[in-house]
Amino acid sequence: MLICDDEPSLRELIRVSLSSEYSIAEANDGEESLEIARRLRPDLVILDVMMPRRTGLEVLVEMRQDAELSDTPIIVLTAQPGTREEALREGADLVMVKPFEPKQISDAVEEVLSARA
Numbered sequence: 001m002l003i004c005d006d007e008p009s010l011r012e013l014i015r016v017s018l019s020s021e022y023s024i025a026e027a028n029d030g031e032e033s034l035e036i037a038r039r040l041r042p043d044l045v046i047l048d049v050m051m052p053r054r055t056g057l058e059v060l061v062e063m064r065q066d067a068e069l070s071d072t073p074i075i076v077l078t079a080q081p082g083t084r085e086e087a088l089r090e091g092a093d094l095v096m097v098k099p100f101e102p103k104q105i106s107d108a109v110e111e112v113l114s115a116r117a
Contacts, residue, residue, distance in 0.1 A: 001025070001109070002040065004033035004056065005048040005077065010098075014046060017102040018109060030054025034062060037069055044113060046105070049078040049087070057083065057090060064091040073112045075105075 001018065004027045005011050015024050025040055027033040031053040037045060045063070049056040056076060063069040076087040079098045087095045093112045096104065 002027060002033070002037055002042040002045045004028075004030075004045060004051065004059065006051045007048075010048070010077075013102060014105055017106050021106075022109075030056065030059045033059045037063060037072070038066070041068065042072065044073045044075070044109060046075045046077060046109075047092075049076060049080065049083050057087060060087065060090050060092060073116050075108055075112055 001022045002025045003011050003014050006028050011026050015026065018024060025036055025042065027036045029052045033047065034054070047056045047059055060074060060076065063072060063074065073093045074091070076092040076095045077098055078084065078087065078095060081097050084095045084097065094108055096108055
């Protein structure tokens with residue numbers, strides 16, 4: 001699983017919520033997110049919208065256009081509820097609005113992975 005967010009504290013919260021069940025990689029900006037996704041081919045990506053060097057929506061679009069990554073489940077995180085529809089239109093499997101509880105992220109991961117199984 002790949003967690004992409006420029007806020008270390010949020011990455012840590014997500015990692016702690018999921019690390020007992022999943023192997024976790026992390027990226028702190030959009031460029032690094034794409035590089036790691038291409039190298040590791042994660043089973044799921046948790047992608048923040050607001051990141052430096054490329055936004056999460058730009059990363060989402062690029063992943064959906066990449067033959068090797070196009071089927072990767074992606075959960076988009078946003079502090080701006082208005083970006084929800086755009087993220088879904090661009091191919092996000094699920095969109096979560098910040099702030100959220102740790103249980104919500106683990107439930108979302110399970111929901112997305114179950115739907116893809």
